[in-house]
Amino acid sequence: MKQCKKCHINLDTFANQCPLCNSAIESSPDFQSSYPMINDIINKSLFRKIVFFLASLISLSVIALNYFLTPNIRWSFFAVLQIFLSYYVFYNILNGQRKVIKLLLALSFVITFLSIFWDIYTGFHGWSTNYVLPSLCISYGTFMLILRFVDYFAFRENSSYIYLNICLEFVPLILVSLNYAKLNTLIYLAGFFGIINLLILIVFDGSDLKEDILKKMHF
Numbered sequence: 001m002k003q004c005k006k007c008h009i010n011l012d013t014f015a016n017q018c019p020l021c022n023s024a025i026e027s028s029p030d031f032q033s034s035y036p037m038i039n040d041i042i043n044k045s046l047f048r049k050i051v052f053f054l055a056s057l058i059s060l061s062v063i064a065l066n067y068f069l070t071p072n073i074r075w076s077f078f079a080v081l082q083i084f085l086s087y088y089v090f091y092n093i094l095n096g097q098r099k100v101i102k103l104l105l106a107l108s109f110v111i112t113f114l115s116i117f118w119d120i121y122t123g124f125h126g127w128s129t130n131y132v133l134p135s136l137c138i139s140y141g142t143f144m145l146i147l148r149f150v151d152y153f154a155f156r157e158n159s160s161y162i163y164l165n166i167c168l169e170f171v172p173l174i175l176v177s178l179n180y181a182k183l184n185t186l187i188y189l190a191g192f193f194g195i196i197n198l199l200i201l202i203v204f205d206g207s208d209l210k211e212d213i214l215k216k217m218h219f
Contacts, residue, residue, distance in 0.1 A: 002026060017095075047150050048091055054142060055087040062135050065186070075127040078115040079135035082108060086139040093151060105161050108136055126182065129175050134186035137169045141193030148200060166201065169194030 002025040003010050004018040018025050059080045066076035085107055112133055119128035144165055172190045175181040 047146065048094060051087055051090050051143075051146060055083050055139070058135070058139060058142070059083050062131070065131065070125070070127055070131075073125060073127050075115065075119075075131055078111055078128075078132045082111050082132075082136045083139040085111070086143045090143050090147065093147065102161060105164065108140065112136055126180075129172070129181040130184060131186055133175075133181075134172045134184075134190040137172060137190035138186065138193060140165050141169050141190070141197055144197055145193070145200070148204075162197075162201070166194055166197050169197065 004021065004023060004025045006023045007018055007020050009018075009020070016024060062079045062083070063076045066074065066079075089103065112128075115128040115132040119125060144162060169190050172181055172187040176183055176187060181187065
């Protein structure tokens with residue numbers, strides 16, 4: 001049994017932070033709870049390792065694409081930075097910091113705009129829209145897909161950013177239709193994650209989606 005000195009509550013949890021105020025909680029061995037301890041069904045440590053492996057795999061793939069397709073332009077730096085930023089946020093969510101998705105989305109836009117600005121400044125070779133933006137969508141889409149099944153409460157708490165992310169995943173395809181990007185494997189994958197996340201949202205969270213939309217429209 002653990003205790004939050006700030007909220008004055010006792011908690012049956014393996015977490016190190018209070019779910020109400022996010023303060024550090026301490027062990028309280030003298031307190032005897034009348035409720036059984038419920039262990040986490042999901043091994044979050046294992047998922048952290050899986051996500052780190054996926055982030056590393058995607059990063060190596062992006063670096064390889066950069067080397068073989070555009071060896072004279074080092075655009076993979078922006079993509080790899082975004083991928084590991086996604087992992088960092090995922091890591092913090094599993095440790096109880098559930099309000100960091102907003103930060104991830106904000107930094108994602110900053111990285112994307114910086115890459116597009118640098119691309120335009122150097123003559124616009126299209127690497128920002130062809131490679132960096134789709135890489136952002138793939139890493140963010142993978143992150144959201146895993147979060148949906150690992151920590152559904154964090155997923156629901158950040159529903160607005162989830163919907164925005166799904167829209168973002170279709171942006172590369174829109175840019176292709178406007179001739180600002182060219183179809184490639186990364187853009188196909190970004191669209192694939194957009195479709196998968198949209199279908200999961202409709203099939204598994206249809207009622208919650210409807211409720212969120214009604215709340216945001218003040219019905």
